[in-house]
Amino acid sequence: MNTGLQLYNTLTRKKELFEPLNAPHVGMYVCGPTVYSDVHLGNCRTFISFDLIFRYLKYSGYKVRYVRNITDAGHLEGDRDEGDDKFAKRAKLEQLEPMEIVQKYTLGFHDVLRMFNTLPPSIEPTATGHIIEQIEMIKEIMNNGYAYESNGTIYFDVEKYSQTYNYTILTNRNLEDMLANTRELGGQNEKRGRLDFALWIKAKPETLMRWASPWGEGFPGWHIECSAMSAKYLGAEFDIHGGGMDLAATHHTNEIAQSEACSHKQPAKYWMHTNMLTVNGTRMSKSAGNGFLPEQLFSGDHALLEKGFSPMTVKFFMLQAHYRSTLDFSNEALDASEKGFKRLMNALSLLDKLTPAESSDFEIDPIIDNCVKAMNDDFNSPVVIAELFEASRIINTVYDGKGKISAVELDKLKQLMQDFVYDIFGLKDEETSNIALNSVLDMVIDLRQTAKENKDYATSDKIRLGLQSMGIQLKDSKEGTTWNKA
Incomplete structure (x- = not known):
């Protein structure tokens, strides 16, 4: 096993010798995409980077459990709990059910990562599949005195939490400056403090995605899903937590707060962030x-x-x-x-x-x-x-x-x-892949031609339609059959 690996830890802002909590087993959690639109290049860079890390940890002899979540609920337009739900907004725009939006863009996300030849994670949990775990975590945070209910919405009490823990440990920001610079928002009167954020949000009459909870029908806040799912699959303490650097200031900061408020433990030993494009x-x-x-x-x-x-x-x-x-x-x-x-x-x-x-x-x-x-x-x-x-x-x-x-x-x-x-690195020779594709297609076209000659038109049409469904268009002419990518 490789014992000389040094990681840059965003939490301590320095390189540290990598020492897993339960060597040789490594638990790694990476914040996955919010699947309400096409995956962007910033996402791709993050997942390509952590695919490299995943591959090298395995090469080094570690047994890695790589968890990458899918956000398919609870993501509002703003980080401070304001705006419309992105899934509902997209569903209305495309006249689809919210879960149709989730399925469409999840499949698109996977298609893009396959093109980049990344390995699938060990586990890919969804927010909607873990509503119970999120509710239970919120209840524990409330029992510990770090959250409160206001008109059916549950807010995390940042000021109360900051009396015991360092809320800005990940970014090293000044808490007083953050409070002074936080603007007034709609619904601010429901909160005790400006930095408080929603763990559970009361459903409006027009809310499409909603679940029953002890506080009435609603949906989870954006941040709670990662805390709940990382704890379920990796434990209250695990090795690596990663994502894009844009997540550090709000999402990852709130993840740490939620996890500590629940279990009294810092969730991840090493925090890693990819840079911007x-x-x-x-x-x-x-x-x-x-x-x-x-x-x-x-x-x-x-x-x-x-x-x-x-x-x-x-x-x-x-x-x-x-x-x-x-x-x-x-x-x-x-x-x-x-x-x-x-x-x-x-x-x-x-x-x-x-x-x-x-x-x-x-x-x-x-x-x-x-x-x-x-x-x-x-x-x-x-x-x-x-x-x-x-x-x-x-x-x-x-x-x-x-x-x-x-x-x-x-x-x-x-x-x-x-x-x-x-x-x-997960690279591959695309020219060799193209040669193999050409050879397979030539063979399939020959089989179709034989079927046509034998007047087996059902098989001929089945081959043509099957290729068409995979994005391969056949064109028949006097010179023979050619193909191109549709």
């Missing part, structure tokens, strides 16, 4: 008009993009920046990543063509050691990529006959590339 140096956002969806990035269908970039190119681009650093999108940067990724894949395609010699001009152990040291240093993927390019240089040199490598060193080189390119 920018486009040509400007923060990516819908309001700035510079935000684009993954599908737009793949197709190039956006005013700021000169062309589309493949999922693996985009993933490789993200891995070239440390997860805690700002990631700036530009056509030039993506072009460079595309060339770099192709260079790496081309080198990998030559590995099996190398002929080992009796002696070697190269030693692979130093490269392996540097890769491990880089990953142990808070998952420094950019440094690993630089080492992989050095390995690619060796492959090309041997292939060109300008150097030789022994069988022992060649085996080490193959294992290095398998471990870090495929198993840890």
Whole structure:
């Protein structure tokens, strides 16, 4: 087991030696998407980063339980419990039931992450599937004196909590300044303090998503779901809690408060946050008009993009920046990543063509050691990529006959590339995947042609409609049958 891993802990604002609570078992909770709209690139970067962390922890010998939630209830438009419910608003807009919205965008989220070749989490719980756990946690918080009821809504008492615990431990903000800068909101008269936040919200007559509770019909606040589900699947204390840095100030701060108020324990030992995305140096956002969806990035269908970039190119681009650093999108940067990724894949395609010699001009152990040291240093993927390019240089040199490598060193080189390119980074050769797809489709088209010749039109139509449902359109002509992605 790897014992030299150092993580940057947002809670203490420094790197610390990773020591799991129950080694070799690791519990990791990452805040998943709110599934009322298409997944955005900021989400993708977070989940790609934690997929890397998940993969490397497993590579290092840990048994990892990776929990990533789905928020499908209780998310209002504002962090301070104001505005409309996002799911109900989207459901009304698209004239669907709220759970149809949830299903639609959950499937879309999974489709995007499959394109990035991320591993599924160990458990993916939903907020709506854990209403009982959330109600029970709220009841315990109230019993401990840190929450109160006001007109059917349950609020967390930040001032009472702050008398015993440090409410701003995650961000190191000044509590007095926060109170002074918190604006008055609608419904503020229901709260005892400006920073108090809702654990359970009373349903309005028009509320679509509602559940029975000891305080009447309502729905959970946004923050309570993560506290309840992380405690259920990882315990009151677990190892790693992660998410985007935008969650630290409100969502994660309130998660810590809820969990401590319930169990009197700090929930996670290590807090990790991914940094934001920018486009040509400007923060990516819908309001700035510079935000684009993954599908737009793949197709190039956006005013700021000169062309589309493949999922693996985009993933490789993200891995070239440390997860805690700002990631700036530009056509030039993506072009460079595309060339770099192709260079790496081309080198990998030559590995099996190398002929080992009796002696070697190269030693692979130093490269392996540097890769491990880089990953142990808070998952420094950019440094690993630089080492992989050095390995690619060796492959090309041997292939060109300008150097030789022994069988022992060649085996080490193959294992290095398998471990870090495929198993840890989760990259794959898209050209090879396309070749395989072409071969399979050619075979299926031949089977359909045989069916037509035998006048088995039912089978012919079944093949055509089946491919169409998977996004493959067939076109028959005198020259034969061709296909394209619909």
